[in-house]
Amino acid sequence: MKMTAPAPVGLLAELTHRCPLGCPYCSNPLALEGRDGELTTDEWKRVFSEAAALGVLQVHLSGGEPLSRRDLTEIVSHCASLGLYTNLITSGIGMNGKLAKALAYAGLDHVQLSIQDADAASADKIAGYAGAFAKKREVAALITAEGFPLTVNAVIHRANATRAGAMLDMAVALGARRVEIAHVQYYGWAVPNRGQLMPSRAAAEAAVAEVERKKHELAGTIVVDHVVPDYHARLPKACMSGWGRRTLNITPQGKALPCHAAETIEHLTFWNVRDKSLADIWFESPAFNAYRGTAWMNETCRTCERRDIDHGGCRCQALALAGDAAATDPVCHKSPHHARLAEILASDMETASAPYHYRRVPARSLA
Numbered sequence: 001m002k003m004t005a006p007a008p009v010g011l012l013a014e015l016t017h018r019c020p021l022g023c024p025y026c027s028n029p030l031a032l033e034g035r036d037g038e039l040t041t042d043e044w045k046r047v048f049s050e051a052a053a054l055g056v057l058q059v060h061l062s063g064g065e066p067l068s069r070r071d072l073t074e075i076v077s078h079c080a081s082l083g084l085y086t087n088l089i090t091s092g093i094g095m096n097g098k099l100a101k102a103l104a105y106a107g108l109d110h111v112q113l114s115i116q117d118a119d120a121a122s123a124d125k126i127a128g129y130a131g132a133f134a135k136k137r138e139v140a141a142l143i144t145a146e147g148f149p150l151t152v153n154a155v156i157h158r159a160n161a162t163r164a165g166a167m168l169d170m171a172v173a174l175g176a177r178r179v180e181i182a183h184v185q186y187y188g189w190a191v192p193n194r195g196q197l198m199p200s201r202a203a204a205e206a207a208v209a210e211v212e213r214k215k216h217e218l219a220g221t222i223v224v225d226h227v228v229p230d231y232h233a234r235l236p237k238a239c240m241s242g243w244g245r246r247t248l249n250i251t252p253q254g255k256a257l258p259c260h261a262a263e264t265i266e267h268l269t270f271w272n273v274r275d276k277s278l279a280d281i282w283f284e285s286p287a288f289n290a291y292r293g294t295a296w297m298n299e300t301c302r303t304c305e306r307r308d309i310d311h312g313g314c315r316c317q318a319l320a321l322a323g324d325a326a327a328t329d330p331v332c333h334k335s336p337h338h339a340r341l342a343e344i345l346a347s348d349m350e351t352a353s354a355p356y357h358y359r360r361v362p363a364r365s366l367a
């Protein structure tokens with residue numbers, strides 16, 4: 001085996017794409033993988049065993065909604081037996097007191113609970129699920145009663161930007177120790193909903209300022225991780241901390257991806273954990289090696305002092321906005337496509353009041 005990169009530290013397992021909610025900014029792909037063909041319990045156990053042997057320290061059990069998997073406690077127990085730190089990323093729908101106890105007994109380490117808004121009616125509308133807001137309050141109480149450290153995840157967009165600070169207060173009220181509050185990233189379902197989700201520049205700047213103000217106000221009470229909006233920035237984020245550098249994603253049917261949106265880069269072929277070992281995929285697969293290091297970069301990024309800080313930004317965004325996955329991320333002010341962002345912002349205002357395209361798995365897959 002040829003060592004071409006350090007071992008990964010994190011693995012995000014999309015245990016299923018089934019989810020009762022329909023968030024219009026969901027990062028899952030538009031072509032959702034149905035229940036038929038999902039990795040079995042034994043296949044997931046093998047993946048986690050291989051991950052631990054490879055050097056992975058943390059696994060993020062995600063989806064879709066991971067509580068839709070009836071074998072979740074068995075999977076958690078297996079990961080715990082391997083010494084992996086386990087983080088459950090959930091909408092909360094499907095959680096109850098018995099399951100929370102079972103997950104604690106199985107060795108689950110941490111829970112991340114998503115909220116859609118601090119206003120109940122708006123939250124339920126964004127989730128496309130009546131009663132989601134009330135259920136999340138109940139679930140937060142169950143989680144903290146079991147002693148799990150709780151992180152609240154909140155996504156900022158046009159419909160809730162004026163309540164960014166209120167969502168931080170809500171996270172405190174729910175008993176969270178940490179909150180991840182991020183502006184929508186335009187992948188997956190957020191692309192067809194971009195006009196409905198994109199706040200104006202003024203609204204985005206006001207939300208950023210409010211979160212930063214509250215972050216200082218709440219210091220010592222809750223840790224606030226704040227991800228600022230891409231389309232209004234001059235420098236790109238270090239997407240995935242660099243392609244194939246620290247983490248990998250596994251889809252419900254076993255495809256290994258360097259990031260959750262990587263399948264939008266259609267010329268790449270993603271190896272499947274059913275056919276290859278995780279070590280082979282990480283070190284040897286062409287897709288994981290495609291944008292590692294700096295050799296693939298164009299002159300603008302390769303000669304830039306930030307090339308080892310942001311790794312040239314996001315490959316999927318470069319493809320979506322510049323038509324070339326190896327281009328400088330157009331969020332960067334040095335990109336010749338940077339002006340395209342202003343054009344998109346202006347054109348998106350025209351579809352701002354259109355209804356959401358809710359993310360839905362085909363009904364027959366929800367059973």
Ligand code: SF4
Nearest residue numbers: 019021023026064091
């Ligand atoms: S973002 Fe919403 S729809 Fe997507 S998996 Fe999470 S809870 Fe479900």
Ligand code: SF4
Nearest residue numbers: 301304306307312332
């Ligand atoms: S030129 Fe490339 S490396 Fe430099 S800041 Fe822009 S995206 Fe990052």
